[in-house]
Amino acid sequence: MLLVLAAALAKIPVRAADxxxxxxxxxxxxxxxxxxxxxxxxxxxxQGGIEFASASGFYTGAWGSNIxxxxxGQDSVSSSVELDGYAGFRGSWGDAVSYDFGVQYYWYPGSxxxxxxxxxxxxxxxxxxxxxxxxxxxxxxxxxxGISDSDGSGYLxxxxxxxxxxxWTFDAHVGRQYVEGASSLSYTD
Numbered sequence: 031m032l033l034v035l036a037a038a039l040a041k042i043p044v045r046a047a048d049x050x051x052x053x054x055x056x057x058x059x060x061x062x063x064x065x066x067x068x069x070x071x072x073x074x075x076x077q078g079g080i081e082f083a084s085a086s087g088f089y090t091g092a093w094g095s096n097i098x099x100x101x102x103g104q105d106s107v108s109s110s111v112e113l114d115g116y117a118g119f120r121g122s123w124g125d126a127v128s129y130d131f132g133v134q135y136y137w138y139p140g141s142x143x144x145x146x147x148x149x150x151x152x153x154x155x156x157x158x159x160x161x162x163x164x165x166x167x168x169x170x171x172x173x174x175x176g177i178s179d180s181d182g183s184g185y186l187x188x189x190x191x192x193x194x195x196x197x198w199t200f201d202a203h204v205g206r207q208y209v210e211g212a213s214s215l216s217y218t219d
Contacts (some may be wrong), residue, residue, distance in 0.1 A: 054080035062095050065185060065207055066219020069097045069112070083120075089132075090117040100138055100149055100176075109140030109149070118155075128159035130166075136175070149176035162192045174209060182210040 055078065061068055062075035069075070081091030093114045100109040118132015136151045151174055157166035166187040174183040187205040194200055209215040 051084055052080065052082050054078065062097065065205055066217070067099075069095070069099050071098045071102050073098065087119045087121040088117075089120060091115070097138070100140070106143040107140065107146070109138045109142070111139060113137045113139065126161050128164075129157065130159075131156040134168075147173060147176045147178050151175050162190055164189045164191070170210075177209060177212055177215065179211045180209050184208050184210075 057077040059075045061072050062070045075095050077095040079093035083089040095112050097112045101107040114136050116134040120130040122128040133154050138149045152171040153168045155168040157164055168185040170183040172181050174180040185207045190202040192200050205219050207217055
């Protein structure tokens with residue numbers, strides 16, 4: 031019964047009213063993937079978020095998910111949650127060109143062994159969209175997800191999103207993660 035209720039709640043947007051500046055969501059995903067890499071070792075994820083967006087274009091929000099990538103194979107790590115906070119400004123020029131820029135903090139609470147490099151990460155991002163295409167660049171102000179001496183890493187993301195029927199969208203994406211100071215860890219997804 032609990033599984034049926036959880037499935038019914040999945041992907042239901044939570045909104046106070048159509049004109050409300052506050053929105054949110056709760057999702058159940060078969061696997062949490064971030065930049066092409068699994069964050070839950072292929073297991074399901076329960077995710078949720080809430081956002082405040084003003085008419086001026088300013089927005090701020092919080093999002094969270096269960097994870098396992100920090101503790102997989104490491105009994106001394108007890109981090110199983112990712113909590114993100116973000117703020118930015120978005121808008122458009124005319125009907126076809128959009129922009130979005132802001133900052134995001136990825137927080138991984140838990141207990142870690144002595145000498146473990148903190149996975150918490152601050153990033154800034156800027157995106158420019160035209161029609162169905164969006165180009166976004168994210169820049170790490172801190173070490174990137176626990177990789178030592180990797181501040182200055184960047185991620186370039188090109189996405190396409192095209193609606194083709196009521197409530198149906200075709201999405202395509204290619205991204206390149208560059209890891210500063212450890213180019214062997216850089217990859218394309």
